[in-house]
Structures are given as C-alpha cells and as structure tokens.
Amino acid sequence: MAGDMELTFLGTSSGGGPTRARNCSSLVCDLLRDGSLWMVDCAEGTIRQFQFQPQAYPNVKASKVTKLFITHMHADHIMGIITFLRSVLHPPPNGSWHILSNLDSHSIWCKVEIYGPAGLRSFVRQNFKMTFTHTADCYAVHELLTLKDQITPCNNPVPLQAGVPGTPVGFQDWNVMHQSEKCGRDIYPDEDNFWRGIATGEGRFGRIIVDAGPICHRDPCIGYAFRENAGPQRKIVILGDTSDPSAIVPLCIDPSPALLIHEATDAHIPYQVDVKLGRRDEEEVLSKTLSRGHSSPAMAGAFARLVDAQRLVLNHIGARFPGPTEDRSHRNWHLLSEIQDQASRAWGKGRQAKIAYDYMRIVIPGRDPDANELYLGRSGRYKGLSISESTSSYRHQASRYHQLDGDNSTDHRYR
C-alpha cells in the first residue's frame, strides 16, 4: 500500500560468508514510496543479488538507489560499492568520457549520495581512480566524523585535455577528487555525540529523517535510525556489527522502533538441538563472540527489550548456520528456530524475533488514507505471517520461499 515501508534483505551473512544460502551484508529500504530506494551496506556481490531476486513480488532495482548508508569499513560491508556505483552511474556516452568531469558542471546534483565513517571517501575515490572508472553520473561521499578523524579533502582534479585519454588524474594524491565525484560534506556529531539529520526525504506522511550514532564494535561502527516526523511516526533502527549498541539508545526511544535490525553473529546451540554445533561450550561461544565485537541472539533480544522495539529481525548470521534456502532438513529448522527463540526469550512478553534470510521482505504498514484506523486497513493477505507467528508458520514461510520461482505468492512478507 501507498504508505507502507518495505525492507528487502539482499545479504544476511556475517563476514565468514558468503555462503551457499547467504550473501554478505546489504539491505534495501523503500521508505519514501516515491520510487527511490535507500540502501544500507553493500557487500561484494550486492549488485548480483539484485539480479537474483525471486519473481514473486515487485523487485527492488539497483538503479533506484539514491542513498547508501555504510555502517563500517569492514570488507563484508563495503566491497560491493565500486561495482554498485559502476552499474548505477552508467558509462559515459561513447567518446565523451573525457568531457564528463566535476569541473564541467556547476551542478551539485549527484545520483548517489553515500554516508559512512572516516575513510569511506578515500576508499571510493582511490578505487575509482585505480580501476580507471569513468561514469556518466556523479556520486558524493558524506563522512560522519569524530573529532579524532582526519578529513579527506575534496580538491578538484586538473581538467583533462579534450579528446586525450590519459592516466587517472590525481592518482597519487588522495586529496584530489575523482572526475565522477562531487564534494561531500564532513559531518561532525552534536554535543550528545550523534550525527542528527544527516539526510532527509519526503515520505508518504511527512519527512523521513536519518540520524546516526556510534555503536561498539572492534572498529568504528555506526547505527542508523530512520524516523518519520508525522503520521504513524514509524522508526526503523538498523545497527551495524556490534557487541554493545547502548550508546545509541537515545536515538531508539521516543518513539520506540517499529523495527529493529540487530546482528546475531553467533549463538550457543544446545547439544539436543544439534550434535555438531552443540559441542561448543556456551561460555566459550559468548566470550569469542564478544571478543570479536559481535552479539548473540539473546543480546539482540535484550536490546530490543531495552528500547521496546515492536519488531526484531536478527541479521549478520554466522556462516556456520544454515539459511532457509540451503536445504529443508529438520536440522536446519531446529537450528533457526533455536536462534529465534533465544532472542525472543530475552526480548520477552511473548514476542517472536525473526531471523533474516536473503530476499526476506518486511512490510511496516502505514495508514491507508481511505481507512480510519492507523496501521490497519490491510487485506488479510499476509495475516498468517505476523511478527508473532509461530515457529511452524515460519517454517511454512520459508518453505514457501523455496517455491518462489514462478510462484506468485507473497507469503514471505510479514509485518
């Protein structure tokens, strides 16, 4: 429906992946409902994940992505950026690559705006230069800096001589922009240590505002809060890798998130559930998880309880765990249910967390303008797949997912 927000997971594996069932991190948000998409993280293979979407529902298109939010600089979150940009910024018209330069246009328009931590601007810039990439459209990188971070300047390249292809300009100078680059903003946190209002867009009921805050991982990492400032005032919180996101709590309350996406990289699995994984000692699993800057399902559930999240999806799943598409053996379902249950118990109040899988789509209902009731007014089409659905219906959901090819079902959505 017009006011619904939709999220589509393109990759749900931790850095141990990709695996047969999961690509590494990326997800796409359709929040504005104006045809544009916002993406969070962009692992290697993300552009291919766009191609492999099931045909069962309208696919998300890479060319519609206008903003990309990067949680942190680990390889499993950023190595697809260059391929993604090459694809969506299009090659320049034949013979005119040398004309297309940020010097040739005074326009500040750029097709894709990228937000992320210090270093991201250099990463994209130097990769573009070193791969001799030329594009028709432009991008910009806005860095969310701390006071300790070094600024990456945006110095203009020397204009290329018309008709004379040459080596990439400013190849050695990291301060010189690529020709496809527009000058990005250096964004500093406010006194509460949050980057507020870094991006906005006009949504169905009001403005969508993006705030960001630091979360604890083994290297600098960011969580993003996308909030609606009118109407249902939905908020979606998407955390990067973390062993402790408590610093971002103020962005996650008043109102509480309609959806929280929290990593759950590793989990202790009881011997009764899985003989092989059950050999790992519980304390050992937890201490290893924490030492690598990650979370268990129970930690995700505890954070969901802390911020009173209405929905919880577990993401960034360790490569040792199966995905619903891997096979339909009993073992897999026991494992996935166990991970969900661990998070659900910590979340409390009988609420049921969900474990993400590639191409899972989540619908956060808005308001049907013709209906009187907020959040309702939807047909019963997806009713059996509510957030509180039982394990058995989750099995049903994923078994439907296996049949998606040529199937018109939209059962794998839930709200």
Ligand SMILES: [Zn+2]
């Ligand atoms: Zn990761």
Ligand SMILES: [Zn+2]
């Ligand atoms: Zn990481």
